[in-house]
Amino acid sequence: xxxxAIAVDVGGTHIRAAVITxxxxxxxxxxxxxxxxxxxxxxxxxxIHLTRAAMAECERQQxxxxxxxxxxPVDPDRGLVMYPPNLPGWGEIPLARxxxxxxxxxxxxxxxxxxxxxxxxxxxxxxxxxxxxxITISTGVGGGIIVNRRLVxxxxxxxxxxxxxxxxxxxxxxxxxxxxHLEALAAGPSIAREARAAVERGWETALATLDHPLSAEDxxxxxxxxxxxxxxxxxxxxxxxxxxMALLVHLFNPERFVVGGGxxxxxxxxxxxxxxxxxxxxxxxxxxxxxxxxxxxxxxxxVVGAAVLVFEAVGAGGAVTC
Amino acid sequence: xxxxAIAVDVGGTHIRAAVITxxxxxxxxxxxxxxxxxxxxxxxxxxIHLTRAAMAECERQQxxxxxxxxxxPVDPDRGLVMYPPNLPGWGEIPLARxxxxxxxxxxxxxxxxxxxxxxxxxxxxxxxxxxxxxITISTGVGGGIIVNRRLVxxxxxxxxxxxxxxxxxxxxxxxxxxxxHLEALAAGPSIAREARAAVERGWETALATLDHPLSAEDxxxxxxxxxxxxxxxxxxxxxxxxxxMALLVHLFNPERFVVGGGxxxxxxxxxxxxxxxxxxxxxxxxxxxxxxxxxxxxxxxxVVGAAVLVFEAVGAGGAVTC
Numbered sequence: 001x002x003x004x005a006i007a008v009d010v011g012g013t014h015i016r017a018a019v020i021t022x023x024x025x026x027x028x029x030x031x032x033x034x035x036x037x038x039x040x041x042x043x044x045x046x047x048i049h050l051t052r053a054a055m056a057e058c059e060r061q062q063x064x065x066x067x068x069x070x071x072x073p074v075d076p077d078r079g080l081v082m083y084p085p086n087l088p089g090w091g092e093i094p095l096a097r098x099x100x101x102x103x104x105x106x107x108x109x110x111x112x113x114x115x116x117x118x119x120x121x122x123x124x125x126x127x128x129x130x131x132x133x134x135i136t137i138s139t140g141v142g143g144g145i146i147v148n149r150r151l152v153x154x155x156x157x158x159x160x161x162x163x164x165x166x167x168x169x170x171x172x173x174x175x176x177x178x179x180x181h182l183e184a185l186a187a188g189p190s191i192a193r194e195a196r197a198a199v200e201r202g203w204e205t206a207l208a209t210l211d212h213p214l215s216a217e218d219x220x221x222x223x224x225x226x227x228x229x230x231x232x233x234x235x236x237x238x239x240x241x242x243x244x245m246a247l248l249v250h251l252f253n254p255e256r257f258v259v260g261g262g263x264x265x266x267x268x269x270x271x272x273x274x275x276x277x278x279x280x281x282x283x284x285x286x287x288x289x290x291x292x293x294x295x296x297x298x299x300x301x302x303v304v305g306a307a308v309l310v311f312e313a314v315g316a317g318g319a320v321t322c
Numbered sequence: 323x324x325x326x327a328i329a330v331d332v333g334g335t336h337i338r339a340a341v342i343t344x345x346x347x348x349x350x351x352x353x354x355x356x357x358x359x360x361x362x363x364x365x366x367x368x369x370i371h372l373t374r375a376a377m378a379e380c381e382r383q384q385x386x387x388x389x390x391x392x393x394x395p396v397d398p399d400r401g402l403v404m405y406p407p408n409l410p411g412w413g414e415i416p417l418a419r420x421x422x423x424x425x426x427x428x429x430x431x432x433x434x435x436x437x438x439x440x441x442x443x444x445x446x447x448x449x450x451x452x453x454x455x456x457i458t459i460s461t462g463v464g465g466g467i468i469v470n471r472r473l474v475x476x477x478x479x480x481x482x483x484x485x486x487x488x489x490x491x492x493x494x495x496x497x498x499x500x501x502x503h504l505e506a507l508a509a510g511p512s513i514a515r516e517a518r519a520a521v522e523r524g525w526e527t528a529l530a531t532l533d534h535p536l537s538a539e540d541x542x543x544x545x546x547x548x549x550x551x552x553x554x555x556x557x558x559x560x561x562x563x564x565x566x567m568a569l570l571v572h573l574f575n576p577e578r579f580v581v582g583g584g585x586x587x588x589x590x591x592x593x594x595x596x597x598x599x600x601x602x603x604x605x606x607x608x609x610x611x612x613x614x615x616x617x618x619x620x621x622x623x624x625v626v627g628a629a630v631l632v633f634e635a636v637g638a639g640g641a642v643t644c
Contacts, residue, residue, distance in 0.1 A: 073607055082607070131477045145573070147476075152469055154575020155453040156611055161572040164605060166565070169490060176605050243488070250483040251467070251573065253476020283486060283498050285395055285404070289478055 004062040006054050006105075007306035008047055009069040009112060010095075012036055012086030012139075015047055017054035018300065020307035024123030026300050028057040039089045047095075048102045055103070064314050066105050067306030069112040070095060072142070076157045079109045085175065086139075108309045114151055114160060115305030116297075117144020120258045122308050124297040131254040134295070135162055135241065136261035137270075140175065141183040144305075145252060163187070165244050185240040188216035188263050194233050195219050205229035220266045231269065238270040242277025249282050249290055260295030267294060326384040328376050328427075329628035330369055331391040331434060332417075334358055334408030334461075337369055339376035340622065342629035346445030348622050350379040361411045369417075370424045377425070386636050388427050389628030391434040392417060394464070398479045401431045407497065408461075430631045436473055436482055437627030438619075439466020442580045444630050446619040453576040456617070457484055457563065458583035459592075462497065463505040466627075467574060485509070487566050507562040510538035510585050516555050517541050527551035542588045553591065560592040564599025571600065571608050582617030589616060 004027075009016045011034060019028040030053045032046055051066060071084035079096025081087070096109040110118075117126075117134035126132040132146040141163030145152040152159045163183035164176055171180025172190065184190055195207050195214045206227045210218055222230035245257055257278075259271060275292045297304055326349075331338045333356060341350040352375045354368055369390075377385060393406035401418025403409070418431040432440075439448075439456035448454040454468040463485030467474040474481045485505035486498055493502025494512065506512055517529050517536045528549045532540055544552035567579055579600075581593060597614045619626055 129477075147469060147474055148472070150470070152574065154469075155451075155577045156575055158607060158611065159573060159575040161605070164572045165569055166603065167491075178603065178605075247487055247569075248573075250486045251481060251570075252474065253478055253481040255477045281488065281500065283483070283500075285480060289480065 003064045003311070004058050005065055005067055005307040005310035006051055006058075006063055007067045007069070007303035007310070008051050008054075009302035009306065010034065010043070010047055010071065010087075011112070012071060012084075015043075015050050016299070016303055017050040018303040018307075019054050019058045020304060022311050024119070024304050024307070026304065028054060029300070029303075030054050034087075036087050040087070040093050043087070044093070044095065044098055048099060051099065051103060063105060065310040066099060066103060066107045067115070067303075067308075067310040068095060068099065068107060068109045069115040069302040069306045070109060072111040072113065072161075073158050074109055074111050076108075076110050076153065079107065081109070106314070108306075108313050110306065110309050111144075111157065112302050113142030114144040114153065115309060116260060116295075116301035117146060117160070117258075117305065118151055118308050119297055119301040119303070119305030120260065120295050121146045121149070123304055124301060125258045125293050125295050126256055129255045131252060132256045132258060133162075133245075133248055133252060133254045134258045134260065135244075136295075137186055137188070137241065137259065137263040138261035139188055141187050141261075147252065162244065162248070165247065167240060167243055182240060182244045186237040186263070191216040191219050191233055191237050191263065194236065195230070198229050198233065203229045216263055220263075220269070223266065223269050234266055234269045235273040237263070238273030239277040241270065242274035243281050245274060245278035245292065246281030249278065249286050253286070254290055256290060257292045258295050259292065260297075260301055264294055325386045325633070326380050327387055327389055327629035327632035328373055328380075328385055329389045329391070329625035329632070330373050330376075331624035331628065332356065332365070332369055332393065332409075333434070334393060334406075337365075337372050338621070338625060339372040340625040340629075341376050341380045342626060344633050346441070346626050346629070348626065350376060351622070351625075352376050356409075358409050362409070362415050365409070366415070366417065366420055370421060373421065373425060385427060387632040388421060388425060388429045389437070389625075389630075389632040390417060390421065390429060390431045391437040391624040391628045392431060394433040394435065394483070395480050396431055396433050398430075398432050398475065401429065403431070428636070430628075430635050432628065432631050433466075433479065434624050435464030436466040436475065437631060438582060438617075438623035439468060439482070439580075439627065440473055440630050441619055441623040441625070441627030442582065442617050443468045443471070445626055446623060447580045447615050447617050448578055451577045453574060454578045454580060455484075455567075455570055455574060455576045456580045456582065457566075458617075459508055459510070459563065459581065459585040460583035461510055463509050463583075469574065484566065484570070487569065489562060489565055504562060504566045508559040508585070513538040513541050513555055513559050513585065516558065517552070520551050520555065525551045538585055542585075542591070545588065545591050556588055556591045557595040559585070560595030561599040563592065564596035565603050567596060567600035567614065568603030571604050571612055575608070576612055578612060579614045580617050581614065582620075582623055586616060
């Protein structure tokens with residue numbers, strides 16, 4: 001019998017708490033809405049409540065600690081959630097300490113995209129590699145970078161902001177206020193924006209017949225049904241992702257890219273254009289040095305990574321077994 | 323009394339061999355021309371000869387090993403020099419093994435820009451940092467990346483090719499055949515190319531009065547004398563370097579950039595525009611998280627780094643002292 005960690009993923013819209021074994025198995029999950037609009041105090045109370053609900057599914061003595069995946073930027077050393085764009089009103093909230101006091105367990109905190117990368121690396125699509133880059137494409141674009149089997153966190157825990165790699169100097173406006181970042185070219189809202197523009201230009205597409213505001217999901221659904229404009233929109237987003245990958249190949253020489261997040265549900269409709277663009281934009285030396293695969297842990301990547309953080313911090317939980 | 327390493331830097335035009343202490347002091351240097359046009363066999367013979375000349379300056383029993391800095395790409399694990407653009411005719415040359423057989427000493431091989439980064443990190447301008455990025459700007463642009471005090475080499479030793487970061491999709495042609503790479507925007511030949519273009523456009527500059535093909539050195543000299551066009555040319559190159567730095571900040575969250583190479587002799591004429599552009603192009607969170615300083619080891623960075631490779635491989639040379 002192994003040890004267990006409680007892992008919590010605090011997102012802008014949902015909180016997810018899970019009981020996870022040291023082999024990365026998710027044995028129980030509870031969820032709740034974040035209600036971020038109620039502010040940090042209410043959200044922290046909800047996180048504590050949900051963590052307790054997950055703990056109730058497990059003998060207390062089985063639990064070696066709590067791992068928290070929080071929206072970036074975070075300060076992992078001091079356990080602070082800094083100023084995440086999707087948690088309004090949060091600023092240097094000592095989430096790790098607040099949870100430790102409430103739960104009387106050691107708590108480790110990390111950036112959600114970094115922890116998803118760690119989860120995919122140890123127990124998902126990156127297993128067996130030493131050098132891996134995870135890219136998540138959904139409302140935004142985030143990522144995590146594994147070098148020599150370790151997360152690259154940087155001097156202040158702020159590394160691996162792959163969504164804010166500039167690709168086109170005067171490109172579309174990004175959520176951060178700069179232009180031409182990967183996030184502004186490939187995230188869900190940018191695919192939706194390009195779809196609306198295509199409809200406005202009068203391109204022949206089933207998207208023009210929908211009577212609600214277009215979303216990236218609509219584009220993926222239309223593309224799956226063979227709509228050529230929708231396919232082209234996904235290919236363009238994938239090409240931008242591939243150009244970003246080419247750049248990352250020159251810097252990190254990874255063996256593998258693992259792509260997750262809601263938009264990646266489009267599968268090869270976005271990954272194949274990404275592969276093609278990545279191979280086209282690297283120096284010949286690199287052309288066959290990496291592969292591009294879909295993530296395999298789905299929405300659990302963050303909690304699995306948060307559990308890895310706990311187990312590796314306590315030395316694989318050797319002391320406490322159940 | 324410390325131990326010594328012999329370190330050799332094999333460049334496209336010069337070979338440099340040095341005796342270096344475990345404290346990073348360069349106690350003796352010998353140099354020769356590479357004569358790369360004579361092919362790998364002749365160059366390897368010259369490297370062996372020069373290494374022996376350096377060893378003659380030192381008691382044999384002081385020497386713990388030989389470190390070699392070679393132009394990239396190299397395969398450090400197998401000790402191979404692959405297909406370096408500035409050593410024509412070289413392909414998978416087993417330089418480490420050839421030197422080991424000739425010198426009867428253990429030999430370690432690394433990419434020259436990576437080793438220069440290691441040298442600057444351990445004994446130069448990067449000392450004391452845990453996360454540092456070295457950029458060298460001369461005929462080409464290269465670099466080395468330190469994360470958690472270790473070089474990022476990637477899966478095959480091919481990481482940190484900062485010269486081939488694409489910055490402008492349809493920008494000027496790079497030596498590698500792609501467009502808009504940092505090297506094509508900021509290396510010496512690109513500064514010279516822009517200077518010629520400025521003269522051809524009839525811009526008012528002392529560069530127009532020179533009666534030889536313009537070089538980056540001419541631009542630096544004119545800028546130092548206050549020539550406004552030359553200053554503008556260096557500022558543009560520096561701005562491209564700064565944009566590349568901004569991208570690297572988002573990925574690595576480094577504490578420091580160390581800039582070396584011949585073009586960096588322009589000092590703040592190129593570093594100050596780079597600093598400004600880097601701060602302008604990063605997200606606000608990062609604005610005060612890094613500094614940009616000149617390299618401090620000059621042409622010795624590569625040999626010092628190659629010696630570090632030796633000392634750290636043999637466990638700081640504890641066994642053999644002099």
